[in-house]
Amino acid sequence: MTTTPSTAVQAAAPTPAGEPIIRMDDISISFPGVKALDAVSFRMFPGEVHSLMGENGAGKSTLIKALTGVYTIDSGTMTLGGRPLVISSPAQAQAAGISTVYQEVNLLPNLSVAENIMLGREPRRAGAIDWRAMRRRAAELLARLNLDIDPASLLSAHSLAVQQLVAIARATDVDAKVLILDEPTSSLDADEVSELFRVIRGLKDDGVAILFVSHFLDQVYEISDRLTVLRNGALVGEYLTREILRIELVHKMIGKELATLESLESKTRQAAVEGDTVDVPYLEAVGLGRKGSIEPTDLAIHEGEVVGLAGLLGSGRTEIARLITGADRPDSGEVLVRGARRRLRTPRVALRDRIAYSSEDRKREGIVDDLSVRDNIVLALQADRGWFRRISRKRQDELANSYISALGIRPANPDALVRNLSGGNQQKVLLARWLAVAPRLLVLDEPTRGIDVGAKAEIQKLVSNLADEGMAVVFISAELEEVLRLSHRIAVMRDRRKVADLPNEDVTVGQIMGLIASGAEA
Amino acid sequence: MSSTLTTLRDLPRARLFWPIVTLVALLLLNFAVSPGFFAIRFQNGHLFGSLIDILRNGAPTLLVALGMTVVIATRGIDLSVGAVVAISGALACTIIADSPTPGSLGTVLAAVAVALAFSLVLGAWNGLLVAVFGIQPIIATLILMTAGRGIAMLITEGQIITISSAPYKVIGAGYWFGLPASIVIAGAMFAIAALVTRKTALGLLIESVGINPVASRLAGVRSRGIIWVVYVFSGLCAAIAGLMISSNVTAADANSAGLYIEMDAILAVVIGGTSLAGGRYSLTGTLIGAFVIQTLTTTVYTVGIAPSITLVFKALVVIAVCLLQSPALQARLRARRVSTDLSDKKGVLA
Secondary structure, three states: OOOOOOOOOOOOOOOOOOOOOEEEEEEEEEEOOEEEEEEEEEEEOOOOEEEEEOOOOOOHHHHHHHHOOOOOOOEEEEEEOOEEOOOOOHHHHHHOOEEEEOOOOOOOOOOEHHHHHHOOOOOEEOOEEOHHHHHHHHHHHHHHOOOOOOOOOEHHHOOHHHHHHHHHHHHHHOOOOEEEEEOOOOOOOHHHHHHHHHHHHHHHHOOOEEEEEOOOHHHHHHHOOEEEEEEOOEEEEEEEHHHOOHHHHHHHHHOOOHHHHHHHOOOOOOOOOOOOOOOOOOEEEEEEEEOOOEEEEEEEEOOOOEEEEEOOOOOOHHHHHHHHOOOOOOOEEEEEEOOEEEOOOOHHHHHHOOEEEEOOOHHHHOOOOOOEHHHHHHHHHHHHHOOOOOOOHHHHHHHHHHHHHHHOOOOOOOOOEHHHOOHHHHHHHHHHHHHHOOOOEEEEEOOOOOOOHHHHHHHHHHHHHHHHOOOEEEEEOOOHHHHHHHOOEEEEEEOOEEEEEEEOOOOOHHHHHHHHHHOOOO | OHHHHHHHHHHHHOOOHHHHHHHHHHHHHHHHHOHHHHOEEEEOOEEEEHHHHHHHHHHHHHHHHHHHHHHHHOOOOOOOHHHHHHHHHHHHHHHHHHOOOOOOHHHHHHHHHHHHHHHHHHHHHHHHHHHHOOOOHHHHHHHHHHHHHHHHHHHHOOOOEEOOOHHHHHHHHOEEOOEEHHHHHHHHHHHHHHHHHHHOOHHHHHHHHHHOHHHHHHOOOOHHHHHHHHHHHHHHHHHHHHHHHHHHHOEEOOOOOOOOHHHHHHHHHHHOOOOOOOOOOOHHHHHHHHHHHHHHHHHHHHHOOOHHHHHHHHHHHHHHHHHHHOHHHHHHHHHHHHHHHHHHHHHHHO
């Protein structure tokens, strides 16, 4: 009733004095071995856009899933509009007025727009679906979003952005008090984003509380009134967007105090590459881009050089890595390998040019978990040789054993299934796989994430040794100290763009953070 | 003492334990009903006996199941094998029947060559749909499963083609080295498949694609080629089975040749411990699975189960084997055993 468009707007501006529509107090959720949320408190007011901020593993999605009934909370209390809220399924959450639009559009492309909006809630007359009423209701909802499309048209006929808006129309039909938008802009271009923001503002004026999750700082600052920062499953704080500087926000997300960071400096870093390196870079990307993923970007990597890519998740650091390694296909620009133009259509083609990519997603894109350590180590080399020229068992054992001892893989058993190894050891197995193909350019995306300190130091040492031996390395990490310590040159990514490319001379973590936050040199 | 106990306890978890137990149990059941079951006679240089019959009759299922195993290992499935069986038999028999010299070895070799070559095309078609166009394997092969019977009907012009050709008869009913030729052929295909997948890197790459296609792609594995190879191999195996079946009855029946053989083949693979989710596979497991299926069919006759409930009996055995291998059930049984162990100890203490 309160969300009927005709009634007067109840809560225009977010006022902390008003009653929050959602309160979550001291919420804890544990999974075996991990505390995903640790006594986190969170609140939202009607008629505000609230951003949930945090890096990978901060607990954002766990919090959302607690709110939408996907996960059950271990302890803590939730209230909705002042009443205790107990939900144990997404259906209950929706019935209570909490609607979610997920990152991937969760609709049925082969049904009409109206059917998608009203699916499961079709108006009925005498047992049969009242198609006319259905289209009318759908048209009303679309009109409310100022979306001028035919409700009878097929959903698949529309762009991804319009589909996203249809998903929102569906979410707002159920008298939504709270609307959760999880990365709604990740596949939209600038115009589509502004269209989405127009709709969000309209809903906000209707008194809906909107939870907005995005990696794009610019968008967060443009649309949200308030933000909550999580880090490692714990609450960092709640802030009014207009009162927190970007640089402060980045600090809070990454979790280092400015003072300690400034003092860190980059003392341990080796001297930058001498002038005697070849002028032609091993790999050069010219205007390399992919729509909806990364803007056209230039990047050059020389042999013997470690190029660090710094930036937040979703800033384009992984996206550019995937384009120069054949994991994704670019739709603009070109790649030069030793000055010659190359079309790196697939990872296989890139591997032919001795370019190896170690993905950030170790489980899904790295290890083949049901195979042994030996099989995993020889996989890329074997794939390169083709199925017919099998690497002899003797050679396989030599390779496996030499990497097991060189990288200290535990258990030191080539027959152990990789699924039974710890994260750090799985990472070492992957490194061994790529080193076995003797790459000239090794792209390491978050190679040290989620592994223990000892293994981390070993991998860092390995990377710097490899570069000393003449390998070109691209090193991506969310930990800026690590990037600074290892890299000769640092490319800073922000909002799908490279905003800086600087030699690692007297660069501080603070400067990099400034670049990540605002795009201007701090 | 305790170590032997643990190894004995671990035995039921060994990969091929339950399939072998089932096979042995079925054989013993047959032996109990007809005491002459294990007897093998040597007559006129040929081996005879119930066990030999099981091997011979199981040969087509084994062949089809071999192809099915590698297809399933890549997360696929090939429903079209029954149709390919019918097509290859129809093609070979029609060529032989239309030839002026049906009894000559040259005619038979030509007919076999054409049938096998066409099966490679059919397998490549399945591979094209799955690997290049990305159609789900169950749908992609369903196309040929239904269309293939039509193709076989076109070849035979809707007739049952009966032939009389001594050299062709050998494939399904003749003897080589004292053994039924079909056993020799199936055994040879098994050996070739095992050698090729384990002596080259094909086995590793097949499993890698089946376990984690995304990681395999990033590692440079040409999964498209691998998927193509397994469907072509499956088509070839089905075609050889088709030759065997039509040769055995000296006739090609487009409607009923190889009917439901895909079900038996999939069951053989599953009983052999290869997961339908893809990944690690076991050709030896499939071998045992195929013999379990065939022994089951034989058992139905020796035990004298009414034909009307044959399928129900088969289904019960298959359900039992699958349940015994289910990780969830095994975990539950183990939990119970631990708790009874504990209560035993309590009893002693009291």
